[in-house]
Amino acid sequence: MMEIATDRRKALATNLRAIWGRAYVRVVGANREPSWIFFEVLLPLLAAFAFALVYRALGAPEQYIGFVIVSGAMVAFWQNILWAMAAQFYWEKEMGNLELYLIAPVSRMAILLGMAIGGLFMTATRAIAVLVIGSWVFNVQYAVTDWLTLFAVFWATMGAIYGLGMMASSLFMLFGRQAWHTANLFQEPVYFVTGFYFPVRSLGGVVAMGASIIPLTLGLDAIRQLIFAGSPVNPLFSVRVELALLVAATVILNWLALKGLHYMETLGKKTGRLTLKAQ
Amino acid sequence: MSWAIATHDLRRTFRKDTVRKWWKRRRGLPRDSGETVALDGVDLAVRPGELFGLLGPNGAGKTTVLKILATLLLPTSGRAEVDGIDVAVDARRVRERINMVSGGEHSGFGILTVRETIWMFAQFYGVPTKVVHERCDRMMEILGLTADANTKISKLSTGMRQKMNIIRGFVTDPKILFLDEPTLGLDVAVAREVRAFVAEWMREHPERTIILTTHYMAEADEMCDRIAIIDRGKVLACDTPAQLKHDLAPDCLYRIEIPLWSEGDNPLAELAAVRSVAMEHRDDRGRTQMRVILEDENGIAAVTERLSQRGVAALSVTRQEPTLEDAFLNLVGHGLSNGNGAEQAGA
Secondary structure, eight states: OHHHHHHHHHHHHHHHHHHHHHHHHHHHHHHHOTTHIIIIIIHHHHHHHHHHHHHHHHTOOHHHHHHHHHHHHHHHHHHHHIIIIITHHHHHHHHTOHHHHHTSSSOHHHHHHHHHHHHHHHHHHHHHHHHHHHHHHTTOOOBOSOHHHHHHHHHHHHHHHHHHHHHHHHHHHHHTHHHHHHHHHHHHHHHHHTTSSSOGGGGOHHHHHHHTTSHHHHHHHHHHHHHBTTSOOOOSSOHHHHHHHHHHHHHHHHHHHHHHHHHHHHHHHHHTOSSOTTO | OOOSEEEEEEEEEEEOOOOOOHHHHHTTOOOOOOEEEEEEEEEEEEOTTOEEEEEOOTTSSHHHHHHHHTTSSOOSEEEEEETTEETTTOHHHHHTTEEEEETTOOOSOTTSBHHHHHHHHHHTTTOOHHHHHHHHHHHHHHHTOGGGTTSBGGGOOHHHHHHHHHHHHHTTOOSEEEEESTTTTOOHHHHHHHHHHHHHHHHHOTTOEEEEEESOHHHHHHHOSEEEEEETTEEEEEEOHHHHHHHSOGGGEEEEEEEOOOSSSOTTTTOTTEEEEEEEEETTTTEEEEEEEESSGGGHHHHHHHHHHTTOOOOEEEEOOOOHHHHHHHHHSSOOOOSSOEEEEEO
């Protein structure tokens, strides 16, 4: 019994060290190559501004500009998941790092979590910049009545989409470039159906229900209801329902990610696709 | 006795992709199919404390064996055990005991320094930072990397990079370490430093085990306690370097120099007295050197007679002590490609 407890403590300590070790690369990268400020912060501002200007030109209700600014901030997290986490195992395989991760006595999810946490600095900077600058330029008015629920919705959304990213990473690990092209293919459709550019309910009930399978749809919808309280926002579900669904999605997606990573790794070991041919 | 490494009838096949691409279906071309047999019944037993070599040409199956032992591949059939643990059943426990360094490795991130890279990979093994730095400092000093400790790895030469990779492998103090062609592509001086480092580490840690794959004969001869010669997925022989050489009767190896042989065939082809021949053409000197292994010591007469019949003057005939390369040639029937224009020819 004591041995099992010691083993578990040792495994936990190793995984925590692995999270910090892998996060360190991203943290250091942000400090040593400041060009990311231009590419990751200033350029994305232009995309959000473009949509805001289109809505203003069309005479759309002012809250639509607010929606776009908030979406622009959340896009940062989605792209971090898709390209800086899910696709990362593919890039790591090409670099020769993946096999070193796989022979180490550490959880794959710990390494992915390290990537996610390390990327949070850049991602959060981008999100805050879009939110603050966008809100100031377009004079967006917020009316948050329940900060605690907003905090809970935000972190439940993060938990769910990062679980989705970890699940996707298992596909990238094995299928590499094919999965990468698929992710590329679905980037704009995902933006469209999850309500990045407009409330998802505008797409009709059926499409909106289908889109709610992606946690970001529910997260964006709930966040909009909470920060534009009192404004008509055409919600999909109530905030309470969306929060419950997000929490459930977090648990389910992270569990699926754990199983998916294990399954894909075993499949990769059987087929010999985990390492480069030259190695 | 408990073995550090044990494999039992280890087999590994790789299937080709059997899905026909759509343009092949339209053109009626055949399905891509078939298997590649990488390992064909490999039995190995490595004692704790050994520096064990796997020697063979490219494609022999050396790296495949290592990848199975390092839990990167599953065997198609058979069993492999590391420190008594089945690699297919409990990979996590195996990983706590191992590490691996490959030749030509480009792992890491260019923006990190040497020290940071080694530290990062050590974190995946749960090694405390203070311990990592202590071991790292000592190893960097031995390998002459101290001055580059804070250099970004994107700025390192090939040799420096491989030294860093070597330290990355050793810094976790693994019970069993896999070195997959660790001196591949390195210049003579750096390769020598790496070999000396490995040998010194083994002396300081006599309870540790290293499995080394190489296709450099001299490296295997110099470093290994025992060597398994592997070719086409099979182990042809497994013994100490001295015994492998001894098994090749010393009276039977001759080096014969003849004028440059430009004809395509082997002048000693189908001569019963000859077990194997390797020819090396030295165009610059107008000579061909033949390394001839005879069935017995009396065969040399038949050789000189055949050369005479073919109108070839034997410029020199020298009896030699067999080297590991000779033992390899005798077992495998061909040499390793070595860039000297050496031809391989069986009798």
